[in-house]
Amino acid sequence: MTRxxxxxxxxxxxxxxxxxxxxxxxxxxxxxFSELEDEFIYTSLSFSPVSATSAGYHRHQGIHLDxxxxxxxxxxxxxxxxxxxxxxxxxxxxxxQKLSPEDRTDYDxxxxxxxxxxxxxxxxxxxxxxxxVYVELIGNALFNPLSLEYALKSERIREGSIVPDQDIHxxxxxxxxxxxxxxxxxxxxxxxAIVKVIGNHCSMTFxxxxxxxxxxxxxxx
Numbered sequence: 001m002t003r004x005x006x007x008x009x010x011x012x013x014x015x016x017x018x019x020x021x022x023x024x025x026x027x028x029x030x031x032x033f034s035e036l037e038d039e040f041i042y043t044s045l046s047f048s049p050v051s052a053t054s055a056g057y058h059r060h061q062g063i064h065l066d067x068x069x070x071x072x073x074x075x076x077x078x079x080x081x082x083x084x085x086x087x088x089x090x091x092x093x094x095x096x097q098k099l100s101p102e103d104r105t106d107y108d109x110x111x112x113x114x115x116x117x118x119x120x121x122x123x124x125x126x127x128x129x130x131x132x133v134y135v136e137l138i139g140n141a142l143f144n145p146l147s148l149e150y151a152l153k154s155e156r157i158r159e160g161s162i163v164p165d166q167d168i169h170x171x172x173x174x175x176x177x178x179x180x181x182x183x184x185x186x187x188x189x190x191x192x193a194i195v196k197v198i199g200n201h202c203s204m205t206f207x208x209x210x211x212x213x214x215x216x217x218x219x220x221x
Contacts, residue, residue, distance in 0.1 A: 044117070
């Protein structure tokens with residue numbers, strides 16, 4: 001699976017969630033199916049806070065998604081897998097009933113996205129083999145509040161609202177781990193030395209991001 005393919009899978013899921021979110025706001029559905037659709041859309045978006053911000057969803061169950069980074073910990077990934085497996089079964093039960101053409105279309109889209117999510121979690125595991133996931137994640141997390149006018153600038157850009165320091169360094173460590181897995185998988189010689197070089201460069205890059213945050217704090221913007 002190529003890096004471009006992994007990126008396309010993630011992009012396709014985000015775009016689909018955004019389209020479902022917009023379509024669902026205008027449609028009239030059966031209460032049970034509507035509740036499942038709400039749960040699927042909003043919970044799926046909450047698994048990727050950075051993408052949720054891009055899609056226009058900013059708060060989930062009291063949590064400010066704009067201040068969060070995607071969580072690739074084992075506990076989080078397991079929680080995502082269990083959610084998709086659970087809601088797949090519940091959607092199948094709801095899909096056995098008579099649905100309107102619009103709801104049937106939404107049903108097919110959601111089932112396709114669930115299978116795609118489970119494919120990535122179970123088989124592709126792009127979070128383990130594609131280190132650019134972490135680079136793009138933090139880049140988008142910094143870019144979103146600067147470019148998307150979802151709130152007043154004073155609210156979007158303030159201390160702790162872009163990327164918390166501890167999250168930046170946690171993701172940097174995950175990036176280096178991802179590079180090690182990637183190099184080991186392709187059997188590249190002297191992989192350790194390459195990881196050290198790239199890791200040092202990564203440290204410089206993330207230190208730069210820390211400086212960006214410090215500038216915002218000092219300026220009070």
